[in-house]
Amino acid sequence: EAGVAQSPRYKIIEKRQSVAFWCNPISGHATLYWYQQILGQGPKLLIQFQNNGVVDDSQLPKDRFSAERLKGVDSTLKIQPAKLEDSAVYLCASSPTLNTEAFFGQGTRLTVV
Amino acid sequence: GENVEQHPSTLSVQEGDSAVIKCTYSDSASNYFPWYKQELGKRPQLIIDIRSNVGEKKDQRIAVTLNKTAKHFSLHITETQPEDSAVYFCAASSNTGNQFYFGTGTSLTVIP
Numbered sequence: 599e600a601g602v603a604q605s606p607r608y609k610i611i612e613k614r615q616s617v618a619f620w621c622n623p624i625s626g627h628a629t630l631y632w633y634q635q636i637l638g639q640g641p642k643l644l645i646q647f648q649n650n651g652v653v654d655d656s657q658l659p660k661d662r663f664s665a666e667r668l669k670g671v672d673s674t675l676k677i678q679p680a681k682l683e684d685s686a687v688y689l690c691a692s693s694p695t696l697n698t699e700a701f702f703g704q705g706t707r708l709t710v711v
Numbered sequence: 712g713e714n715v716e717q718h719p720s721t722l723s724v725q726e727g728d729s730a731v732i733k734c735t736y737s738d739s740a741s742n743y744f745p746w747y748k749q750e751l752g753k754r755p756q757l758i759i760d761i762r763s764n765v766g767e768k769k770d771q772r773i774a775v776t777l778n779k780t781a782k783h784f785s786l787h788i789t790e791t792q793p794e795d796s797a798v799y800f801c802a803a804s805s806n807t808g809n810q811f812y813f814g815t816g817t818s819l820t821v822i823p
Contacts, residue, residue, distance in 0.1 A: 631811060633813075639815060640800050640813040640814055640815045641800070641813045643811060643813075646811065689754070689755070696806060697742070697743045697805065697811075698743070700745075700757075700811060701757075702754040702755050703754060704753075704754055
């Protein structure tokens with residue numbers, strides 16, 4: 599079974615620039631999560647989708663972050679404009695449905711300089 | 712929303728000893744409690760999980776206990792080995808809250 603795919607693996611941008619991350623979940627998984635993991639900390643939930651609907655985006659900084667999952671399959675997370683404190687690993691995860699095991703992708707390591 | 716606290720933040724044990732990591736949660740509706748292991752530079756991977764209808768679950772050297780009344784759950788690793796060295800995260804979620812929140816992590820070092 600193919601795992602969760604994310605791209606790119608690494609990205610370096612200057613502050614105030616924009617960046618987008620892509621995630622393709624495991625086939626058939628209805629629930630998709632985006633997490634931000636700052637070095638030395640636990641993953642912080644940014645947004646959670648069930649199919650193409652948003653279940654929870656309470657911790658998403660909506661003035662600069664946006665995410666979509668238009669067809670209920672793959673998803674993109676965008677940051678515009680980026681700040682230095684956005685430097686982190688962005689992890690995408692998927693699960694068959696709510697409240698079940700989440701499978702993680704390799705993550706995208708973002709460095710904002 | 713849910714608040715998951717995890718202790719200790721770092722833990723060092725001698726090979727062969729046991730390791731215990733504890734988590735507390737705030738949302739009484741939480742009913743699913745997974746534990747993830749994350750090796751350096753790698754993705755988190757599930758090692759064991761428990762649902763609220765049981766108090767304990769065991770898988771070889773790993774066990775998880777849950778006390779719903781006190782809102783805490785613990786990971787127990789027995790006969791630790793150097794390959795157990797990693798960061799461990801607990802998490803909690805519920806059907807009603809539809810949220811999946813992680814603890815702050817425990818860095819476990821097993822000394823050969």
